[in-house]
Amino acid sequence: MTSFHLSFNQISDLIDGDVSEEEKREFLSHISSCSICKKEYDTLSRCISLVYNIKSEQIAIPDICSSTIQLYEKRCRKRMYMKRIPAIAASCFIVFGVGFAVTQSSFNDNGSIIASNNNLSKTEKIISFIRDSDGKILKMTDNYIESQISSSKLEKIRYELGKNNLKMEIFNHPFYQISNMKGKNYSDVSVGSTAMSDVKIEKISPNEKGKVIIRVFK
Amino acid sequence: MSKIDDIEIISRVLEGNTDAYSLIIKKYQDMVFRYVYYQFNDYDEALDITQDIFITVMEALPSFRQESKFSTWLYSIMVNHCKNYRKKKNRYSLVPLQSKKGDDEYEIQLEDSRENPEDRIITEDSLRIVKEEISKLPDDFREILTLRDIDGLSYNEISSILGINLSNVKVRIHRGREYLKNRLYARGLI
Ligand SMILES: [Zn+2]
Numbered sequence: 001m002t003s004f005h006l007s008f009n010q011i012s013d014l015i016d017g018d019v020s021e022e023e024k025r026e027f028l029s030h031i032s033s034c035s036i037c038k039k040e041y042d043t044l045s046r047c048i049s050l051v052y053n054i055k056s057e058q059i060a061i062p063d064i065c066s067s068t069i070q071l072y073e074k075r076c077r078k079r080m081y082m083k084r085i086p087a088i089a090a091s092c093f094i095v096f097g098v099g100f101a102v103t104q105s106s107f108n109d110n111g112s113i114i115a116s117n118n119n120l121s122k123t124e125k126i127i128s129f130i131r132d133s134d135g136k137i138l139k140m141t142d143n144y145i146e147s148q149i150s151s152s153k154l155e156k157i158r159y160e161l162g163k164n165n166l167k168m169e170i171f172n173h174p175f176y177q178i179s180n181m182k183g184k185n186y187s188d189v190s191v192g193s194t195a196m197s198d199v200k201i202e203k204i205s206p207n208e209k210g211k212v213i214i215r216v217f218k
Numbered sequence: 219m220s221k222i223d224d225i226e227i228i229s230r231v232l233e234g235n236t237d238a239y240s241l242i243i244k245k246y247q248d249m250v251f252r253y254v255y256y257q258f259n260d261y262d263e264a265l266d267i268t269q270d271i272f273i274t275v276m277e278a279l280p281s282f283r284q285e286s287k288f289s290t291w292l293y294s295i296m297v298n299h300c301k302n303y304r305k306k307k308n309r310y311s312l313v314p315l316q317s318k319k320g321d322d323e324y325e326i327q328l329e330d331s332r333e334n335p336e337d338r339i340i341t342e343d344s345l346r347i348v349k350e351e352i353s354k355l356p357d358d359f360r361e362i363l364t365l366r367d368i369d370g371l372s373y374n375e376i377s378s379i380l381g382i383n384l385s386n387v388k389v390r391i392h393r394g395r396e397y398l399k400n401r402l403y404a405r406g407l408i
Contacts, residue, residue: 009392018373018388046408047399050348051367054256057345061251064265065240068272073236075273141233 006030006037011044122218125164130216133157144215151212167217224288231279243272246289249369250296256364257300259353271299286378293371294379297361304357344407351401359394366391 006014006027013019014027031037126145130137133156135149149157154170161168222241230238250271255264275295282291352360365371365379377387402408 008396009388012392012395013388016373016391043403043408044395044399047395047402048367050344050402050407051352051363051398052370054345054348054352055252055368057349059252059255059261061248062265063244064247064269064272065243068243068269069236069240071269072273072276 005034006040008040008044011037011041014041015045015048122166126161126166126216126218129157129160129164129166132160135214138213142218144217146213146215148211148213151210154212154214157214161216169215169217170212225284228279228282228288231276239276242275246292247272249289250292253296253364253369254300256349256352256368257304257360259349267300267303270303271296274299290375290378293365293375294381297365297379300361301357347405347407348402351398351405354401355394355398358390359397362387362390363394363398367395 010019010023010027014024017024019027031041123140123145127137130145130147130149133149133153135147135153135157137145137147139146158168224242224245227238227241231242247268251264251268254267254271255261258264258267275292278295282288352363355363362376362380365376366373371379373384373387373391377384380387382390399408
């Protein structure tokens with residue numbers, strides 16, 4: 001049994017259970033026989049439980065989901081406007097594949113329904129095309145594979161993909177990656193149109209000049 | 219309906235599904251709001267800051283590595299956001315609300331004599347006094363006591379959230395508790 005009183009820190013550790021079994025026994029047995037330490041222990045315990053109890057206060061918090069997401073999108077648009085002028089001046093959107101706009105809107109919803117075998121072979125095909133074009137894979141999702149290739153290889157890969165019935169989309173700007181708020185590519189944006197307000201533009205590394213980013217859809 | 223876990227929601231958000239993010243907000247808005255509210259003791263201010271925190275989290279999401287729990291990561295963004303907010307606020311206010319001192323330099327204030335030491339103060343009053351005393355704590359103490367004694371986080375979690383080692387976590391908890399205990403004693407609450 002301890003002959004000295006317990007320190008404040010020891011009492012605090014005891015309450016937190018941050019003591020060994022042996023210390024715990026020792027401290028508790030001291031407390032049970034020492035009114036001074038017992039009082040200290042009770043006081044700190046009460047202090048901690050008072051602090052914990054402020055949680056019991058009912059605070060009505062409005063649902064901030066939609067307002068927060070709106071605010072987020074507003075800030076994105078604001079940021080986009082700052083970058084907009086050089087981006088718009090230089091960007092040009094080229095879309096390949098018949099009926100792309102229709103396909104695009106249904107991709108996210110239906111992409112995962114496609115049979116996995118079919119998907120896998122398509123994935124393999126796409127990867128091999130990208131590899132053959134010395135491309136670099138940037139991102140793979142259930143719906144598409146995004147990669148960066150040299151613009152000189154663009155015609156070749158477009159031809160190969162077309163032969164295999166694969167759709168592809170280009171971000172033709174070498175400095176900016178452009179997508180809308182939902183992360184989908186923008187296919188029908190006309191320069192200066194109001195639709196631009198939904199566009200998200202991310203700067204990509206400037207040493208990637210002469211490269212294009214493409215998405216090949218499965 | 220099965221409960222979708224954070225990681226799955228996050229990957230959806232990163233896929234471009236911003237709407238999925240509302241699941242994250244719904245799940246954590248109460249926790250974040252309360253933390254902020256206890257730091258600033260102002261409802262409207264806390265609401266604005268809470269929104270800002272969720273926007274910051276959303277923007278930082280691509281940098282989230284799954285080495286820690288999402289909630290721990292969220293906590294550290296939240297704690298830092300509050301710190302920075304306070305710094306900015308103090309910079310622009312003419313009279314600093316609180317002078318910044320190290321852990322060692324706080325004096326235990328006991329100048330208040332106990333008012334009606336015999337009376338047990340009723341619950342509503344005690345809640346108000348505790349909140350008031352928490353809001354008057356030195357920043358470091360308020361921050362760590364919110365994490366430990368209100369949110370019940372472990373020493374390890376606090377260590378990674380605050381970016382300080384375990385022994386410093388313990389030291390700060392000890393000092394903060396001692397400080398607050400003396401304040402609540404002076405107010406006749408304990
Ligand atoms: Zn003793």
